[in-house]
Amino acid sequence: MNNPGPLKGLAVKIKEDLPRFWLSEEEEIILSGKIDWLEYLPETDQVHIIDFKTGKNDEDVNSLQLPIYHLLVHYCQHRTVAKASYWYLESSDKPEEQKLPDLAWAEAEVLAIAKKIKTVRKLDHFKCPHGEKGCWACRPMEQIIRGEAQLMGENDYHRDVYVLPSKEKSALGEESSQLI
Incomplete structure (x- = not known):
């Protein structure tokens, strides 16, 4: 810094x-x-x-x-x-x-x-004020609801923690990272 x-x-x-x-x-x-x-x-x-x-x-x-x-x-x-x-x-x-x-x-x-x-x-x-396509804030929650995320457990505040699949691909076309 x-x-x-x-x-x-x-x-x-x-x-x-x-x-x-x-x-x-x-x-x-x-x-x-x-x-x-x-x-x-x-x-x-x-x-x-x-x-x-x-x-x-x-x-x-x-x-x-x-x-x-x-x-x-x-x-x-x-x-x-x-x-x-x-x-x-x-x-x-x-x-x-x-x-x-x-x-x-x-x-x-x-x-x-x-x-x-x-x-x-x-x-x-729950209805996104941005309409059917939702917004950046709704998309992760929608993925969780559709079963596309993996439940990892609870955090210190007793909230569920999920891992979402990444849309980023490497040059080989494989998943290169995960959002956590």
Whole structure:
């Protein structure tokens, strides 16, 4: 790494392995997630949320990643959030600061989507908003449902882990890798 940037300084670790809080006790919705990095800013006793990006594409402007992280940091530790950034590891030597999401907006937006997800799960009626062909997020789940993936077991959070067949072929036409 050419520039360790904030990684060379102090960081904040939230004590819970999987930070979580009640987004709505009435609706029985808990928000949880792993935050990539919390840089400690000693001059103000605040934190800087950093989300590492390993792909080639920039994060969608409508992504809820930073709003969710902002909510988790706000409710799961005591320091205020000074700023939030994406760090595109493939293309940048430093984090790129983003507009800090408004907490009230983030909470309302995430809760509205969580309620929809809860309803869809209760009705067992999953429908991709992108239509019949689905989207990149639905395709792996559809492969699992069709029995095209191998169940490997459970992770530490009691979630099923599957291996999906790779579409990548070597020059010899054989499978060259597996997605895990």
